[in-house]
Amino acid sequence: MRPGLPAFTIVGLGDAAVREARERVRAAILNAGLEFPLRRVTANLAPADLRKIGPGFDLALACAVLAASGQVPTRSLGARALYAELSLSGELRPCRGVLAVAEATRRAGLDEIVVARAAGREAALVPDLGVAAVAGLAEVVELLRGETVAPELASLPPGPSEPPAGPDLGEVRGQPHAAEGLMIAAAGGHNLLMCGPPGTGKTMLARRLPGILPELTPAEALDVTRIQSIAGLHSGQELTRRRPFRAPHHTISASGLVGGGAPPRPGEVTLAHHGVLFLDELSEFARPALEALRQPLEDGSVTIVRAQRPAVFPARCMLVAATNPCPCGRGEPDCRCSPPDRLRHARKLTGPLLDRMDLVCSVAHPRDDERDLCAPSSASARELVLQARERQLHRSRTGAGACNAQLTGAELALHAPLSSAPMRRLEQTCIRERISMRGRERVRRVARTIADMEGVADITAAHVTRALCFRQDVLRVGEDA
Amino acid sequence: MTACGACLRRGFLLDRLSGHMETVRGKRHYLREVLALSDEDLIAAVGGRERARLQFEHDRSDVTLMRRRLAAAHMVGVCRHDDRYPPALRDLRDAPAILFVAGSVERLVSWTTDPAATATVAIVGARRASEDARVVARTIARDLSLAGVPVISGMAMGIDAAAHRGALEGGAQTVAVLGSGPDVAYPLGERRLHGELIERAVVVSELPPGSTARKWTFPARNRIIAGLARLTIVVEAAERSGSLITATCAQDLGRDVGAVPGRPMASGTRGSNGLLRDGCAVIRDSQDALDQLFGAGARTTGALLGDTGALDPALRRTLEEVRAGAETIGALCTDSSQVGGVMAALGELEFLGYVRRTGEGRYVTAA
Numbered sequence: 001m002r003p004g005l006p007a008f009t010i011v012g013l014g015d016a017a018v019r020e021a022r023e024r025v026r027a028a029i030l031n032a033g034l035e036f037p038l039r040r041v042t043a044n045l046a047p048a049d050l051r052k053i054g055p056g057f058d059l060a061l062a063c064a065v066l067a068a069s070g071q072v073p074t075r076s077l078g079a080r081a082l083y084a085e086l087s088l089s090g091e092l093r094p095c096r097g098v099l100a101v102a103e104a105t106r107r108a109g110l111d112e113i114v115v116a117r118a119a120g121r122e123a124a125l126v127p128d129l130g131v132a133a134v135a136g137l138a139e140v141v142e143l144l145r146g147e148t149v150a151p152e153l154a155s156l157p158p159g160p161s162e163p164p165a166g167p168d169l170g171e172v173r174g175q176p177h178a179a180e181g182l183m184i185a186a187a188g189g190h191n192l193l194m195c196g197p198p199g200t201g202k203t204m205l206a207r208r209l210p211g212i213l214p215e216l217t218p219a220e221a222l223d224v225t226r227i228q229s230i231a232g233l234h235s236g237q238e239l240t241r242r243r244p245f246r247a248p249h250h251t252i253s254a255s256g257l258v259g260g261g262a263p264p265r266p267g268e269v270t271l272a273h274h275g276v277l278f279l280d281e282l283s284e285f286a287r288p289a290l291e292a293l294r295q296p297l298e299d300g301s302v303t304i305v306r307a308q309r310p311a312v313f314p315a316r317c318m319l320v321a322a323t324n325p326c327p328c329g330r331g332e333p334d335c336r337c338s339p340p341d342r343l344r345h346a347r348k349l350t351g352p353l354l355d356r357m358d359l360v361c362s363v364a365h366p367r368d369d370e371r372d373l374c375a376p377s378s379a380s381a382r383e384l385v386l387q388a389r390e391r392q393l394h395r396s397r398t399g400a401g402a403c404n405a406q407l408t409g410a411e412l413a414l415h416a417p418l419s420s421a422p423m424r425r426l427e428q429t430c431i432r433e434r435i436s437m438r439g440r441e442r443v444r445r446v447a448r449t450i451a452d453m454e455g456v457a458d459i460t461a462a463h464v465t466r467a468l469c470f471r472q473d474v475l476r477v478g479e480d481a
Numbered sequence: 482m483t484a485c486g487a488c489l490r491r492g493f494l495l496d497r498l499s500g501h502m503e504t505v506r507g508k509r510h511y512l513r514e515v516l517a518l519s520d521e522d523l524i525a526a527v528g529g530r531e532r533a534r535l536q537f538e539h540d541r542s543d544v545t546l547m548r549r550r551l552a553a554a555h556m557v558g559v560c561r562h563d564d565r566y567p568p569a570l571r572d573l574r575d576a577p578a579i580l581f582v583a584g585s586v587e588r589l590v591s592w593t594t595d596p597a598a599t600a601t602v603a604i605v606g607a608r609r610a611s612e613d614a615r616v617v618a619r620t621i622a623r624d625l626s627l628a629g630v631p632v633i634s635g636m637a638m639g640i641d642a643a644a645h646r647g648a649l650e651g652g653a654q655t656v657a658v659l660g661s662g663p664d665v666a667y668p669l670g671e672r673r674l675h676g677e678l679i680e681r682a683v684v685v686s687e688l689p690p691g692s693t694a695r696k697w698t699f700p701a702r703n704r705i706i707a708g709l710a711r712l713t714i715v716v717e718a719a720e721r722s723g724s725l726i727t728a729t730c731a732q733d734l735g736r737d738v739g740a741v742p743g744r745p746m747a748s749g750t751r752g753s754n755g756l757l758r759d760g761c762a763v764i765r766d767s768q769d770a771l772d773q774l775f776g777a778g779a780r781t782t783g784a785l786l787g788d789t790g791a792l793d794p795a796l797r798r799t800l801e802e803v804r805a806g807a808e809t810i811g812a813l814c815t816d817s818s819q820v821g822g823v824m825a826a827l828g829e830l831e832f833l834g835y836v837r838r839t840g841e842g843r844y845v846t847a848a
Contacts, residue, residue, distance in 0.1 A: 176810045176820040177842055196841070325840060339608055339638045343670060362842030370811030376818075429832060450821075465828035466821060469838075 001068045004040035010061065012045030015053045024055070024086045025062045032090035032137040037069040051263060055085035056095040059114065062086060062137060063144065076144040080132075081105040081113040090137040094119035097230040099222075102126040112150075114140055122229060124153050125222065125239055166245070169208045170377030174366025178205050179375035181361035181470055186212045186381070187388035188449030189403035191297070191319040191356050193282070193349075193472075196363030198329045202322035205363070206278045209320060210245045211378040213276070214386050220274045223314060227273055231266055244275030246317075250284040254292040264304040264311035269296045272317035282321040283348045290353055293319075297356050300406075318405075319356065322363075323349060358405060358442045359470040388452035404449045412441060416448040422464040429468055443467045484579050486544040488560030491520055491578040493547055494539055496662075496692040501527040503697055512700060517575035547689070554664050554690035557586045567593035569601075570708045572734050577687035577705060583663035584683040592631040592654060592683075593709060600774045601656075603633040603710030603731070605703075605724045606640025606717045607749060612839050614640060614717035614750075617741055617766075619647035621714065624767030626651030628780060633658065633710045635702060636678065640716045640724075642671050645678060658705045659686040660698035667694045700726050707731040712774055714764050715740045718752035725752050728761075739764040739773055792833075799826045800835050800846075808843040 008022045029036045043061050045052050060082040067074045083101045084092040094116040102123040105113045112130035115123045120133025132150035134140055142148045172179055178194055182205055185192040194202040216224055221239045228234035228244070248257065248268045259267035269277055279285060296302045300316035326337045327345050337345075375381075392403050395415050407415060418426065430440050444459075446467035451459045484492075495502075505512050505527060515526055520539060528535045551558055559565050560579040565586060570576045582589055592598055604622055606614060618640045622632045626648040634641040636657040648655035655678065659667065663684045666672035678684050687705065688698065703723060707713055707730035715738070718724035728738045739762035743750025757763055762773050771780045792800065799813065807813050813823045827844050830836045836844045 174811045176814055176817065177824070179817070180820050180824065337609075339670075362840065364809070364841045364843070367809060367812055369807070370809060373811050373814055374817060425832065454821075462825040462829075465832065466824045468832075469824045469828050 001037060001039050001041050006038045006040065008041045008043075008065075010043045010045065012043075012048050013051045014045060014057075015051065017055045018045070018052050018057055021055065021058050021061055021086075024058050024088060025065065027088040028058070028086040028090040028137050029062055029065065031088065032141065034066060034071055034137075034141065035069065037065065041065060041068070053263060054095060055093075056083050056097075056101070058086040059084040059092060059137070059140065063140065066141065066144075072141055072144040073146075076146070079111045080144075081108075081110050082140070083113060084116045084119070086137060092116035092134060092136060092140070096232045097226075098122045099125055099226045099229040099234075102129060102131070103226070105129060114143070120153055121238060122225070122234065125225065166207050166210045167204075168378045169212055169375050169381050172201070172205065172208065172375040174370040174373055175201060175205065175363060175375070176370075176373060177469070178202075178361045178363045181359045182206075182209055183212060183376075183381050183384060184446060184449050184453065184470070185209070185318065185320070185359055187385045187453050188358075188392070188446065189318055189405040190358035190446060190449065191405065192321070192359045192361070193354070193357045194320075194322045194361050194363050195325055196322075197324060197365065200363045200365050202363050203278075203280055206247075206276075206280070206320050206322060207245075208378065209276055209278075209318075210243055212381040212385055213243045214382065214389055215241050216243060216274060224274050227266060227270060227314070231271055233271070244272050245278065246272040246275070247278040247280060250279070250281045252285070252289060254286070254289040257289045258292045258296055258302050258315070259304050259311075259313050260306070262306045264306055264313075266313045267302070269293060269315040269317060270302060270313040273314045275317055277317045277319050279319070279321040282323040282353070283327075283345055287348070293353065294356070297353075319353070321353070321357070325362075354472060355438060357472065358446055360472045361470060384453050387455060388449060391452045391455070404445050404452070407445065407448075409441065412444060412448070416444050416459060418444065418447075418459055418464070422447070422459050422461045425461045425464045426468075433471070435471060439471065443471060446470060483548070484558030484560040485562050488562065488579040489544055489547050489551075489558055490539065490542050492558065492581065492687065492689050493542065494520055494523070495687065496689050497535065497538070498523065498527055499688075499692065499695050499698070501529065501531075503695055504529075505697060512697060513575050513704065516701060516704075550690065551581070554662075555583070556663060556690055557582045559586065559589070565590045565594055567709055569593065569711070570705065573704060573708045575704065576708065580685045580687060580705075581663050581689055582683060582685050583690075584679045584681075586683075588654075589656065589683045589685065592656065599629055599631075600711040601631045601633055601709055602770060602774065603706045603713040603727065604640065604644035605634060605706065605713065605715055605727045606753070607719060607722060607724065608637050608639040608641075609749070610639040610643075610717045611744075611749065612841075613845065614741070614743065615643040616837060616839070616845060618643040618716045619650075621716075621741075621764070621767045621770060622647030622655070623651040625770060626654045628767070628771060629654065630771070630774065631656060633706050635659070635699075635706055636671055636675065636684070638668055638670060642674055644716075645674055645682075649677060649681060653681045655682045656709065657682070657684045658702050658709070659684060659688075659694070660702040661694035662686055662688050662690040662692035664690045665693060699723055703727040704730045707734060707736065710736065712737040712739060712762075712770065714738075714770060715753045715756055715761075717741065717743050717750055719749050720751045720755065722752050725756075728756060737762060737773055739770065741765070792835075796826055796829060799823070800830055803827075803830070803836055803844055804846050808845060810842075 026036050063082055066072045067077055085095050098115055098119040099122050102113050103126050106126050106129045113123050114132045117133045117135050123131045181192055225240045246268045257267045258269050296315040302313045302315045304311045326335050326342045328337045396402055447459050447463040450463045450466050505515050524535045558579050558581055602625055604618055622644040625632055631654040632644055632648040633656045634644040645655050657678045661667045663686045666675035703726045707727045713731040715724050715728050731738050740753040740756040741764050743753050764770050810823050814820055836846055838844055
């Protein structure tokens with residue numbers, strides 16, 4: 001701050017929102033009954049080579065100006081982080097990514113973070129960090145001057161509760177194959193592809209998946225909440241307990257799916273971290289988008305390198321996809337597609353993603369004699385799922401991946417040993433149906449999950465046989481019956 | 482014995498005239514007339530303005546060169562003056578002068594020319610066939626081939642390919658008649674099947690190696706299929722389809738024609754069901770085909786899968802339910818707790834070969 005014509009400049013690679021902060025900060029300071037210094041003010045955002053985005057710097061800028069002009073003690077800013085947007089009237093507004101900023105505050109060894117009231121509960125998710133959730137700039141000044149203390153968090157109004165976990169699996173009539181596939185997928189974290197004509201309930205079934213998945217563990221919940229907070233999807237209150245379910249439209253671009261842009265923003269696959277990514281009409285997705293999904297699904301994370309610096313986003317999700325059996329969607333026996341059309345359709349499916357699909361189920365219109373058959377209720381299905389996950393967790397203490405879908409080849413050989421009868425069943429079927437080595441591994445993985453759901457340690461031939469009911473050759477169009 | 486020069490030249494002439502023959506397309510009876518013409522008349526009929534030049538080229542064409550091309554393609558020409566020429570083809574007024582053979586000629590001879598050879602069956606149908614129809618074609622072809630009856634078809638997508646596959650699964654007694662040179666895999670999607678047919682069975686064509694398929698070559702090829710077979714079975718065909726051309730050719734030759742009953746009121750089966758209405762033999766399974774060929778009960782299929790005695794009682798009950806029409810997992814369960822058991826049972830039956838899973842998740846009996 002130096003003498004000269006009154007001016008307010010912000011340097012340090014800010015984006016448009018940061019530049020506009022000048023007006024917000026000036027108005028907020030004046031409307032809070034404070035004085036904006038009539039001198040030449042320059043605010044520097046360090047480090048100068050890192051691009052700063054968003055309105056979250058407003059409060060910090062305002063307080064810096066007030067401290068420089070002697071209206072609040074400079075010392076009071078030393079051990080505090082300030083993260084909120086200012087309105088012209090001087091109110092604090094919540095910003096995206098409060099949780100991530102709060103965590104960074106803790107890591108930086110600061111004692112307290114000052115945020116807007118609506119973001120208070122979110123910031124409080126970080127242990128051992130003081131949170132001051134305040135309503136306006138005037139209160140912040142009182143706080144910094146030591147005239148008041150931060151209000152109790154308990155006094156904050158509770159946020160909207162989480163929406164219910166989607167419809168119940170027990171409402172499904174018919175479709176035992178797909179319902180079984182859904183449960184196995186949930187139990188082992190497997191990727192699932194549903195194939196059937198429109199109107200048979202593929203989407204309806206997929207929407208019931210969150211209801212049978214186990215709740216997030218505390219560590220997972222923190223990950224999910226952080227991601228949702230950064231993406232602006234979080235209500236700014238409690239920890240998210242429910243697994244995310246993302247169903248992007250098939251017109252999505254590759255960078256929309258895996259993340260991208262400058263600065264890099266997370267895509268759908270990251271938003272579905274620890275949850276479900278549902279791709280309806282899989283064959284309608286652009287090929288580049290599907291291709292881009294391969295690596296994240298394999299690694300559980302996406303690395304996005306743009307001009308500035310690489311960003312690594314977590315992306316460990318279950319992929320659930322639905323597709324029509326052919327372009328016209330009618331399926332056998334009413335299909336009117338030409339064989340080349342069907343081949344093209346099948347090729348698009350078999351290309352990039354099929355290798356990652358452990359389970360393929362066919363979904364057909366239920367026949368009259370099937371309509372009375374109910375799927376198990378979500379509660380009982382989740383019990384099975386929890387039991388299977390419990391066994392997997394137990395194994396993982398001996399060094400395996402968290403769930404069966406993530407077992408490596410060596411771990412699979414160790415934890416899913418096949419005695420001679422199931423091994424023979426697998427080998428003979430695979431030779432006859434021309435199933436690849438990778439396909440064999442998939443069958444073995446699924447058989448492991450089925451055995452886990454039954455609470456059995458050894459995989460039997462019956463488990464392998466049931467796993468084989470979900471193999472991929474329903475999609476073999478060109479190769480005949 | 483190698484093919485005689487005149488027949489060899491006729492074969493290569495057809496390839497040279499292939500483009501001109503396209504003008505004949507659409508006039509089906511006319512195509513048969515044209516194919517029955519002598520070389521000179523054929524050139525005159527379709528040569529148009531290039532007639533003289535074509536005649537000049539034909540007169541000077543080099544038989545040695547043709548023989549060399551055949552040898553290079555590892556093929557044999559069997560001409561109508563050859564003892565190995567299938568006698569059944571001689572019934573055709575427009576019988577091909579020469580058959581180019583890829584694969585083993587001995588097999589072709591033992592299946593079609595030998596006096597000891599049994600009857601042959603053609604299985605034809607739509608390219609765009611329902612899955613059930615393809616299963617039927619494959620099963621019938623497998624059983625016939627196992628029973629020593631060679632299966633003739635055209636290696637098109639759909640029914641034809643299914644028939645060849647079934648026959649290869651059985652005794653590998655099958656002849657593919659192509660609308661292109663025998664070495665040209667058309668349709669390209671069936672190139673694996675094509676390779677297997679050359680290796681384990683026989684692929685023939687009246688067109689020399691390297692000839693590409695044209696629209697006229699398919700109805701022309703159909704007459705050879707009909708000519709080679711004693712019984713022609715149409716599995717699934719729409720009205721005005723190529724399979725019906727084969728059926729008509731067979732009827733013209735006085736051979737037996739049968740059809741597999743298809744779904745009523747569906748456009749894809751109108752042609753084959755129409756044949757049944759007109760009095761063709763009803764072919765429900767391979768036994769019906771054998772009865773049609775050799776008289777009722779004279780020969781039986783291996784009845785390999787009909788025997789369910791060795792099955793576990795629970796599996797046999799499931800199999801009987803499937804045979805009674807409960808074709809899906811849902812239809813076999815009354816309660817969701819049974820789903821796992823039913824899937825294990827169906828998987829077991831599939832493994833043992835009693836049932837097959839279709840694309841839309843139904844289980845159909847395989848025999």
